[in-house]
Structures are given as C-alpha cells and as structure tokens.
Amino acid sequence: MASRGINKVILIGNLGQDPEVRYMPGGNAVTSITLATSETWRDKQTGEAKERTEWHRVVFMGMLAEVAGKHLKKGSQVYAEGKLRTRKWQDQSGQERYTTEVLVDSFTGVMQMLGGNGGGKQQGASCQPRPTPQPAQSPANNEPPIDYDDDLPF
C-alpha cells in the first residue's frame, strides 16, 4: 500500500539457461532466470582487456511469471525491473544462508523482451529440442528452496 524508501533494480542481460517455472500451492506461477551482465575494461597496468560477468537471479511472480516462462529462453536478451529481496534459508547442515534475488512482481515490476523478438522463443517451430519444462519438485541440493509464505505484498 505505502512504502518508505525506494528499492529498485534495473537489469538488461542475457539468460544463462532456460527459465525455471514452478507452481505455488495456490496455482500461481513463479519463474526464475539467471541473467548475465558484463563489464569490460582495460587493465591500467598491463593494458590487457578484461571482462567480468555478473550473474543475477531474477524471480518473476504473477502474470509476468507466465509470460517469462513462455517467451524467454537461454540466450534471450531481456529488460527486468524489480526490487532486491534477500531470503533466509537453511542449508543441509542447518546453517542459515541468505540469497539475494531481484523480485519482479506484476504490480510494480516490468519485463520486456528485447531485440525484435530475436531474443525470445520462436513462435512457430523450434530449431532444437529443448529440455522439458521443470515440474514442481524439490530443489537441487545446493540451491535455496523457494518457500514464499502467503503473506506478501504482491
């Protein structure tokens, strides 16, 4: 409803892999992607070209989760606008861990496919067989589980 402060993230990057779509108990989709942004620069001493790639975990909720799951794929270029969200979870040994994500909900977030649809999935035929979509399942061992309670502002 209201807010104090501004929490805004704007990313343009390419997907490192196909989106993962999961479904909440209530039936709502939640789609996660990893997005690469990179910086290149020239080393002051050696003059060498350098590059650093940053990987972002972006989570779409609501209607945008459906759209992202349907239209994005590995390599797609996308604009995502959302907010930072750090989730606490426990690893196998019971230790507290934190994961920071960019949350893009359908009320305050924005998602746009870039590049004249060259970045998105083909509408008609697909050139290559792609892995079947991820069904709702337990997360892999090293990955923070998603356990959104019902009680969130979006």
Added chain:
Amino acid sequence: MASRGINKVILIGNLGQDPEVRYMPGGNAVTSITLATSETWRDKQTGEAKERTEWHRVVFMGMLAEVAGKHLKKGSQVYAEGKLRTRKWQDQSGQERYTTEVLVDSFTGVMQMLGGNGGGKQQGASCQPRPTPQPAQSPANNEPPIDYDDDLPF
C-alpha cells in the same frame, strides 16, 4: 570501458548503523553501510497492516567512500545508485558463501544525502558520543571479508 547489459540499483533508505570505513592496502577508503527500505500493505484476508523491511548492504568505493564515511550516520536518509555485485567468500568451515552487495563506485555510482542535511552528521558539535571509527581490522566472524583484488574496473 565498455559493457554488455545494464546492471543498476537505485535505493533510498535509512542507515541502520553508522558507516564502517576501512582502508585498502593502497590507502583507498571503502565504506559499507546497511540501508533499510520498507514496504507496507494491508493483508487481503485479515485487513491487518503489515510491514516488511529489507536490509541492503551498500559499499562505496573511491571518493564517495570518503564522503559517505564523513557525512552519513545511523538514521541518515540517503540516495544510492550503484550496481549489484555478488562476492564469493569462505566461512570458518571452508564452505563457499555468497554475499550480494550494491557497489557504488565514484565513476558510475551516485550518492546523495537527503533531507536538507537533517539526515547527515552535524557540522559543528555532535550531540552524542559516537563509537570511534572502525580501523582496518579483521572482519567479525559471521561477516564476509572484503578482499578486493587490484584488478577491478573502478
């Protein structure tokens, strides 16, 4: 020098504690703050007012580190514009951990104190004794160590 993609974070929030200033071997300051942003909303079922506070770790480099260390204090309201950066580090047991920060360097980042200096430190006299500034020292146990190599684009 160049880049592929956009990696931008815009925050307005209040400092949870006084800034921590550290000095790199080369003498450059690095200042860290924790910034709170909050959202409030009304629960759809119960109608209760809810609030969620998000805490952001923001790291200033270069000239902005000096300014932030000198002029910000616990409770200050600040605008920070930077980029996401996830650092890998090892905890006591040797396990890999990741911490995501908002990096505000003096070339591409922005820092502004808000609120007509009401948010910043008083120029003349200080009302309350404040803890002495953090000297360069080993980080606390649970905190990711900062170990920036020399090789970064800022």
Added chain:
Amino acid sequence: MASRGINKVILIGNLGQDPEVRYMPGGNAVTSITLATSETWRDKQTGEAKERTEWHRVVFMGMLAEVAGKHLKKGSQVYAEGKLRTRKWQDQSGQERYTTEVLVDSFTGVMQMLGGNGGGKQQGASCQPRPTPQPAQSPANNEPPIDYDDDLPF
C-alpha cells in the same frame, strides 16, 4: 496493458512553489509541481564554481495527485518516478506548441516525500499563511492548458 520500450524518469528535487491542484470534469484531481534539480561544477578554464538549475514540470494523476496536493509545499524535497509525455497545444496566436512533462500516474508512478517529513507540510499548525489553493480556472496566458481527454492509459 502492454508496452514496447521503456520510458522512465526519476527525479529528486525541491518544489519551486506550492502544488497546483485542478479537478477534471469527472472529479479526478491532477496536481502539477515544478521541481528543481541542480548541478554544480568547476569551470575548466577559469576554475570558477558554476551552477545550473533545471526546472521540471511534474504532473501527478489519480490518488497520487491527492497526496501530492495535500502533503507537498514550496521547498519540499520529493522523489518522483514517472514517464515523459509531450503535449501539443496552441498558443494565443494559434501556433502549435509542445510541452514536455513528467507524468506520474498512480499505477506505474511513484511519489515519496523525503527528509523525515521536514520536506512536507506540517501536520498541525502552519507557521506562515499560505496562498489559497488554486481553484479550477483558466490557465495563465503563457502556460500550456491541460486538456486530458478521457482516453488515456491510466
């Protein structure tokens, strides 16, 4: 509903005068403010300190128009997030003119008063008599008239 492209403006500045609130035929409020942002720099040749102030015309629609009209005043510091909008109008001599505004609607825009309420109107008593709020009236000669048709996306 959907969009192609991104059109986003983020401003933090101080109001040059009290907000102007007008009411549309349907009863909706539209509030306009002028917001100053400034840059300072040092002249490369002379070494003199320079300053340039930019004035922005910002228009709030919907619920934010009510809030802005009620809580902002001359001198308030405010965060406004909206989109660019250029309106065509005709001056007295019938010539086409264009005015570019930052439109902040209640669906995609954001408004936040900054500075620990020091920037907003006092809740209780007002220190100084302020001019009575602008009633719906014909715009001054040199000012572009607002004539929003009913047909807009917000």
Added chain:
Amino acid sequence: MASRGINKVILIGNLGQDPEVRYMPGGNAVTSITLATSETWRDKQTGEAKERTEWHRVVFMGMLAEVAGKHLKKGSQVYAEGKLRTRKWQDQSGQERYTTEVLVDSFTGVMQMLGGNGGGKQQGASCQPRPTPQPAQSPANNEPPIDYDDDLPF
C-alpha cells in the same frame, strides 16, 4: 562536480530515423536521435485496443556521440540513460520557445545497442543506400537550433 537532486531518464526505444551528427566549432560531435516508446492498452468503455507512441529527442555528447552516429540507424533499438534538459530558443518571429531533450553525456550517461546487433548498422556491407550523413549546417526552420555554449558541465 557535485549536485543537488537527481535528474535521470531511462529510455528503451527505436529510432524514428537515422541519427543526425553535427560538429561543434571545437570539433566535438553532437548526435541527435528521435526515439519512440509506445504504450498499448485496452479502452475501458469500448474494449478497443489503443496505442500511444511517445517520441523522445535524445542528444548524445562526447564519445557517445561518435558511437551513436556510427552504429545506430533508423529502426535500431537502443537503451539511453541521461538527464532532462530544457533549452530556450527563439523561433522565426522572435518568440521564446522551449525544447526538452534527454541529454546523454559521456560522463554520466549510458548508451547501449540492443538486440544482438540486429538493431545496429551492419559492419560489412550495407543493404540499402543510406542518405549521406548530415553535415554541419543551419537547422531546418521548425527545429530548435543547437547552440551549446562552452560553459557546460559535460
């Protein structure tokens, strides 16, 4: 050098025509483009699909002016980050006019071509003859003249 306030514009759009490159007396390039962003929505009463296109005048200075002039063309999709700037000029009849532009300078601005270079000019051969680049010349009658004095912060 310093600043009070934030003045930031973020656009993603397509060029309506090829860029116009001009050269200042000192030899620096200034490149102007017009960028379209569009919104689509459904009319609440009639249910009709509606679309509104907004045209933005974007001006690149410094190194980015060179890059924009060389690599962008009509139809290119581009990310531009800059600041609002309203210039005063006089029309033929001596009347004061104002034009608002998005100024993207090479210190604080950002420009990125989007769409896997599909949006930019081809490197090797050009498919179609394109109009020769605009030499430095007097502006068209209805267009605001560019007359930057030497005295600006970028």
Added chain:
DNA sequence: TTTT
C-alpha cells in the same frame, strides 16, 4: 550458464 549468456552475450560480444
């Protein structure tokens, strides 16, 4: 893991 992407993209150039």
Added chain:
DNA sequence: TTTT
C-alpha cells in the same frame, strides 16, 4: 539495525 533505520525510518514512519
């Protein structure tokens, strides 16, 4: 841990 901030702020309202």
